[in-house]
Amino acid sequence: xxxxxxxxxxxxxxxxxxxxxxxxxxxxxxxxxxxxxxxxxxxxxxxxxxxxxxxxxxxxxxxxxxxxxxxxxxxxxxxxxxxxxxxxxxxxxxxxxxxxxxxxxxxxxxxxxxxxxxxxxxxxxxxxxxxxxxxxxxxxxxxxxxxxxxxxxxxxxxxxxxxxxxxxxxxxxxxxxxxxxxxxxxxxxxxxxxxxxxxxxxxxxxxxxxxxxxxxxxxxxxxxxxxxxxxxxxxxxxxxxxxxxxxxxxxxxxxxxxxxxxxxxxxxxxxxxxxxxxxxxxxxxxxxxxxxxxxxxxxxxxxxxxxxxxxxxxxxxxxxxxxxxxxxxxxxx
Amino acid sequence: xxxxxxxxxxxxxxxxxxxxxxxxxxxxxxxxxxxxxxxxxxxxxxxxxxxxxxxxxxxxxxxxxxxxxxxxxxxxxxxxxxxxxxxxxxxxxxxxxxxxxxxxxxxxxxxxxxxxxxxxxxxxxxxxxxxxxxxxxxxxxxxxxxxxxxxxxxxxxxxxxxxxxxxxxxxxxxxxxxxxxxxxxxxxxxxxxxxxxxxxxxxxxxxxxxxxxxxxxxxxxxxxxxxxxxxxxxxxxxxxxxxxxxxxxxxxxxxxxxxxxxxxxxxxxxxxxxxxxxxxxxxxxxxxxxxxxxxxxxxxxxxxxxxxxxxxxxxxxxxx
Numbered sequence: 001x002x003x004x005x006x007x008x009x010x011x012x013x014x015x016x017x018x019x020x021x022x023x024x025x026x027x028x029x030x031x032x033x034x035x036x037x038x039x040x041x042x043x044x045x046x047x048x049x050x051x052x053x054x055x056x057x058x059x060x061x062x063x064x065x066x067x068x069x070x071x072x073x074x075x076x077x078x079x080x081x082x083x084x085x086x087x088x089x090x091x092x093x094x095x096x097x098x099x100x101x102x103x104x105x106x107x108x109x110x111x112x113x114x115x116x117x118x119x120x121x122x123x124x125x126x127x128x129x130x131x132x133x134x135x136x137x138x139x140x141x142x143x144x145x146x147x148x149x150x151x152x153x154x155x156x157x158x159x160x161x162x163x164x165x166x167x168x169x170x171x172x173x174x175x176x177x178x179x180x181x182x183x184x185x186x187x188x189x190x191x192x193x194x195x196x197x198x199x200x201x202x203x204x205x206x207x208x209x210x211x212x213x214x215x216x217x218x219x220x221x222x223x224x225x226x227x228x229x230x231x232x233x234x235x236x237x238x239x240x241x242x243x244x245x246x247x248x249x250x251x252x253x254x255x256x257x258x259x260x261x262x263x264x265x266x267x268x269x270x271x272x273x274x275x276x277x278x279x280x281x282x283x284x285x286x287x288x289x290x291x292x293x294x295x296x297x298x299x300x301x302x303x304x305x306x307x308x309x310x311x312x313x314x315x316x317x318x319x320x321x322x323x324x325x326x327x328x329x330x331x332x333x
Numbered sequence: 334x335x336x337x338x339x340x341x342x343x344x345x346x347x348x349x350x351x352x353x354x355x356x357x358x359x360x361x362x363x364x365x366x367x368x369x370x371x372x373x374x375x376x377x378x379x380x381x382x383x384x385x386x387x388x389x390x391x392x393x394x395x396x397x398x399x400x401x402x403x404x405x406x407x408x409x410x411x412x413x414x415x416x417x418x419x420x421x422x423x424x425x426x427x428x429x430x431x432x433x434x435x436x437x438x439x440x441x442x443x444x445x446x447x448x449x450x451x452x453x454x455x456x457x458x459x460x461x462x463x464x465x466x467x468x469x470x471x472x473x474x475x476x477x478x479x480x481x482x483x484x485x486x487x488x489x490x491x492x493x494x495x496x497x498x499x500x501x502x503x504x505x506x507x508x509x510x511x512x513x514x515x516x517x518x519x520x521x522x523x524x525x526x527x528x529x530x531x532x533x534x535x536x537x538x539x540x541x542x543x544x545x546x547x548x549x550x551x552x553x554x555x556x557x558x559x560x561x562x563x564x565x566x567x568x569x570x571x572x573x574x575x576x577x578x579x580x581x582x583x584x585x586x587x588x589x590x591x592x593x594x595x596x597x598x599x600x601x602x603x604x605x606x607x608x609x610x611x612x613x614x615x616x617x618x619x620x621x622x623x624x625x626x627x628x629x630x631x632x633x634x635x636x637x638x639x640x641x642x643x644x645x646x647x648x649x650x651x652x653x
Contacts, residue, residue, distance in 0.1 A: 261548030
């Protein structure tokens with residue numbers, strides 16, 4: 001199978017200035033630490049994890065919206081991390097992004113026609129005005145908006161419609177990959193399903209690959225072919241949807257899945273779920289060894305001293321846990 | 334069952350530059366002692382404004398009419414002094430955004446102490462002891478130190494638990510939780526829901542849980558009120574609502590919700606169209622333009638809540 005995008009050992013670090021009278025060394029926050037994956041054409045890779053796990057930074061690092069500290073992002077034989085800004089612009093035609101907050105990611109002073117046309121002006125300057133207009137209208141229609149709306153401004157649209165505009169803007173340059181960073185999290189339940197289905201339709205029609213970042217496991221399960229779980233910047237587990245949701249191996253994955261409220265009044269979450277105690281440790285001072293050990297019900301002394309490496313628990317299923325072979329005996333969903 | 338809260342014919346309107354917007358229309362419901370009532374609806378359904386009106390916290394351009402009574406005492410448009418004796422004491426509210434629900438420039442312990450000093454006349458020292466106990470109950474690690482922390486020094490989950498601890502300091506009879514877990518991660522959400530469930534079971538507090546997440550409702554609530562465009566569209570016991578939803582909107586919501594049980598190979602059924610524009614509500618049923626089965630009557634007459642089963646009512650023109 002051909003990989004659309006290969007990410008190898010990617011790390012994204014932020015350096016935080018330290019305040020106070022005495023200048024100390026700047027602190028380094030390892031938002032993404034040694035993450036590798038590949039994304040194939042026509043596939044959706046779901047990235048899940050809690051606030052601060054580095055999933056958004058991963059998306060930004062892949063797109064070079066922040067400069068990765070280490071690692072490679074291979075796209076059509078080139079490492080994006082080594083490209084000049086000019087070269088990156090030409091690559092952005094193929095790699096697009098959709099953000100969480102649909103209204104704030106659209107320029108309020110541009111009409112939606114102008115917003116959707118802009119990528120065409122940058123990436124296809126040879127197109128004439130009429131052809132550009134024709135493509136914008138077709139794209140607006142494709143995402144479920146009426147072409148007559150092209151002269152209106154973003155503030156005249158609801159959240160769901162704004163997200164359709166963002167999708168139209170991302171799709172118009174005919175990209176191969178779209179990074180979707182929490183694309184439906186700010187939308188009402190009835191609108192979430194519309195946008196999810198639209199993204200799936202577009203993927204079926206165009207074979208586009210999606211890196212789908214979300215904290216909502218139900219939506220990730222619906223959208224993704226494969227799943228990557230992150231915790232404090234590191235990959236805990238990755239695998240195909242069926243295996244991941246059917247038989248999660250990492251204790252963190254099990255806790256995440258069992259914490260999802262089930263819409264069934266006969267199964268009360270208080271009895272059912274494996275509730276994680278404690279707080280997420282500070283990413284500035286992550287625990288030694290396994291970063292999850294401070295909240296892990298299975299932690300043993302080796303978890304303090306040794307960082308677990310990703311090992312293959314089943315074909316295609318990678319788990320970073322010293323005790324994954326015992327997790328099935330422990331609590332599960 | 335004795336109702337603790339009775340709401341009758343509540344209307345909430347806002348004056349805006351472009352005219353009057355109706356946020357809540359002719360709403361009737363009651364909250365029984367010791368029960369958890371879920372209020373479900375999307376943005377603009379009026380679910381939050383209902384309780385802001387009850388607490389006298391509507392925005393200055395908002396007006397409420399009708400009646401909301403707590404054990405017979407009228408709360409709606411009651412004088413501030415009367416409300417102050419009840420709010421934070423017998424009636425408490427937890428807001429969605431815990432950062433804006435806490436005063437940023439006050440230490441967490443001090444703002445919690447204010448509640449006990451105001452309502453129970455405790456000394457600062459006694460209040461401190463009670464607060465540290467309350468923080469322990471919500472599983473805040475190292476409560477002595479957290480007492481002196483400012484809200485910004487805490488994580489979102491911790492602040493939300495502080496809000497719960499603060500809301501429950503005086504053992505309120507009624508606790509309104511407005512999307513208490515929406516801004517939280519699933520694992521923290523599970524912690525908070527377990528706390529609320531424990532509170533209901535152990536202290537007999539009546540709970541109103543405002544949410545858009547039917548999964549949360551299923552786990553915690555006894556009865557559910559579904560709202561759409563400021564009106565009640567369905568009210569019933571939680572099992573009835575999930576097993577035999579009677580209103581097309583409820584049915585569509587349940588179908589379109591992604592859960593861990595759906596088949597990812599099939600497309601999610603959607604509710605077509607957009608949520609209603611409250612400034613231009615249609616004359617008939619507000620859901621008619623998105624409904625799968627509409628009759629001529631849906632475009633003209635507003636449906637009223639009518640009983641369809643034991644304790645189960647819906648507002649719909651379709652034959653039951």
